[in-house]
Amino acid sequence: MRLTVIIQALLGAVLSINALLLSASELPKVHNSHGIAMHGSPKYAQGFTHFEYANPEAPKGGLLRLAVISSGGFDSLNPFIVKGISAAGIGYLGSSYLYESLTSRSNDEAFTEYGRIAERIEWPDDRSWVTFHLNPKARFHDGEPITAEDVSYTFELLTTQGHPLYRTYYKNVKQVSVIDTRTIRFDFEAGDNRELVLIVGQMPILPKHYWQERDFNSTGLEPPLGSGPYRIKSVDAGRSISYERVKDYWGADLPINRGHYNFDEIRFDYYRDDTVAIEALRAGEYDYREENSARNWATLYEGKPFEQQLMVKEALPNSNPTGMQGFVYNTRRELFSDPRVREALAYAFDFEWTNRNLFYSAYTRTESYFSNSELAARGLPSEEELELLNPYRDQLPERVFSEAYHPPKTAGDGNIRRNLGIAMRLLKEAGWEIRNKQLTHSATGKTFTFEMLLTSQAFERVVLPFKKNLERLGITMEVRMVDTQQYIQRVRSFDFDMIVGGFGQSSSPGNEQRDFWHSSQADHQGSRNQIGIQNPVIDGLIDTLIAAGSREELITATRALDRVLLWNFYVIPNWHITSDRIIYWNKFGRPQQLPEYGVSLDTWWYDASKAARINNPQTNSTN
Structure with missing residues (x-):
């Protein structure tokens, strides 16, 4: 009897050990x-x-x-x-x-x-x-x-x-x-x-x-304690801030930092508008600018400093996904809650005319939230995309499955009668009609009036032709220009009808997509869900994107999300370029090899010999 107990105990121990070994082998590496x-x-x-x-x-x-x-x-x-x-x-x-x-x-x-x-x-x-x-x-x-x-x-x-x-x-x-x-x-x-x-x-x-000894939620201009390669040197309230390189910076020799953070001082000066800032650049009051205006790029950077190579103008190609810039609807507004209305207004924006007459034909129309990357939806959905989209088929526009999205196009000659006809048909389907030359809702009697909120003078000339086209539909768009602080506060609190907004993207989208589009963020003031999207299909696709186990799965999920965003007409797409347009005083050195994803100014350095040439009275005239 005792022998049987011993044998059973030994067998139990062996089984326990085997179970432990099996369990250990199943643990993730x-x-x-x-x-x-x-x-x-x-x-x-x-x-x-x-x-x-x-x-x-x-x-x-x-x-x-x-x-x-x-x-x-x-x-x-x-x-x-x-x-x-x-x-x-x-x-x-x-x-x-x-x-x-x-x-x-x-x-x-x-x-x-x-x-x-x-x-x-x-x-x-x-x-x-x-x-x-x-x-x-x-x-x-x-x-x-x-x-x-x-x-x-x-x-x-x-x-x-x-x-x-x-x-x-x-x-x-x-x-x-x-x-x-x-x-x-x-x-x-x-x-x-x-x-x-x-x-x-x-x-x-x-x-x-x-x-822990301070109020984290109070604003102020007391330089905080940091740990990075620079510390704050000086602050001129609202006008400039300077950083000085930390000479005994603990991370200077880390491989990721070698060749970075080469300037002893970096100063940011604030200017109220582009016109003043460009004049300041030409006068040598600051050193480097990235230009986002095609007109400025084509017309303002020429003359003796450029001929003598004292100043440099370069367009450096990059592989950055351009994201989506567009006229952004606030769908919390009843006026923009109907996707037919949102689609209709897009027909009043004449990109081709705008590009030809205002942008020197410098831009490409944006057709994806992930343009300039393999993440952008293209053609019809693939079999892999359909596996993600089919479960939501009854909640999606049929065109998600049957058409590739393209924004409305024109001949660029200013004649958009056909597009306005399409827009009016959509508006009538949504319950709008012309009364006394004003677009009026047939049920409520409200006229179609909204505000375009801007903070940049450069965009005023872009939206005014759009405003005139909307007037032909009986729509009144009021253009309101406000200062930067007021603009930021109004956008944070979703106090706007339409803005010019941007949703930047990386080559590896992930959790930030929740902040852009997820229902949970629609009512969180300060979130980047400026549109106010509350769409369970988009919520599900975001979860799928975040969970992607491979690059291929990520691409598939992102393309599916892209299609759903596009076919819900949350924005009127604007335009993009695939290069960084930079202007700078020729006093710097930079590595021969450029990074794939845009200018890395932190790898540039000050070249004293070049700077001396600029400071030479015989060569520094800007006439």
Whole structure:
């Protein structure tokens, strides 16, 4: 009897061991690395010395002067809250001049994060958690070490008191655990949110010992304590802000930073409008400008300084998804709640005439929220897209499945009678009719009147022809110009009918799509769901996009989302270019290799010999 018991006990032990071994074999593999890619592996292997588009031998020194166009200036040095207008250069997500984040993104990969404050990153195959091991050298500017407690405090502070963006962006973080002084772990809610392991690393880390003694929700101009490559040197309220390079910056020798942050000082000067700013550039009052006006680009940058190569005008191609700029409807307004009305108004915008007569034919019409990328919807839905779209078929316009979206086109000669006829038919279907030369709702008797809210004089000349075309439909569009501060406050509180808005995109869309389009953000003031979209199909497609397990799945989900956004006519698409148009005084050096995703000004440096030529009285005339 005793022998039987012993044998049974031994068998039980063997079975338990086998079960444990089987259970261990089923656990997801845990990675421990210097960097993490959204899909695939990082381009730069362990031990890399610098990014290819940076020059590790770049000299340090000199002053870089930049311009900011804002009629209202700035009144805050806290970019993390809804209140106030924060100064340029501080940033609110990722590393900035002043603040460091756990990780940092490269500028020549779709989406890869490398260690910054975190020297090592651990995560399992299923990406259900991530652990960051902090660099023991990481310091705030007052010499205090950056600890796991600072990271935990920052997460709690931003998601409870910060801008609504943070609550949306980090919605699926279930728990934050301080393991020890230099180790912190984030656990995620069940589900497939593969991006979270990367985007929690983008969180700017704030010093607990500084902020716990201050009111986080108050605006002000007291320079805050940071940890980045620059600290605030001086502030001229609303007019300029200067940053000085931190000579003993703890992260200067990190591979991601070599060849970056080369200027001893960076200054942002504020100008009320483009006209004054361009004159200031030509007068040598600042150094570098990115031009977004085709007319300015074609007509204003010429003369002796350019002939003598004292000033340089360049268009540098990039691979950035251009996102969507457009005339944005506020669908919270009853006037714009009907998609037939939204579609109709698009027929009154004559892009071809505008491009020819106002833009020197410089632009391409935007036909996707993800244009200039493989993410853009094209042709009819693929079989893979249909797998995502078919379950929602009874909630979607039939054209999602049967037509490729294209905005209305014209001959560009100003004759848009045919387009206006299509617009009127749509408006009649939606219950509108002409009474006393005004478009009037047949049931309510209300006339069709709305306001286009602007803050840039440059757009006034663009919308006035649109206004005239709308008048031919019996529609009154009032154009209201306000200063920057009023504009920002009105947009944040959704107090507008229509604006010129933009929805920038990256090559790896993810959790930020919630803030753009998700129903949960429609009534959160300050969110980027300016349109007021509350569409369960879009909510579901966003979840699918976020859960994409491969680059191919991400492309499929993004294209499906793109189609649904386009065929709901939430905006009247504007235009885009696929290059960066830059003008600068020829006093800088830059690496030979350009990054794939746009100008990386932080890799430029001051060239004293070039600057001396500009300062030579015999060559510096701007006549």
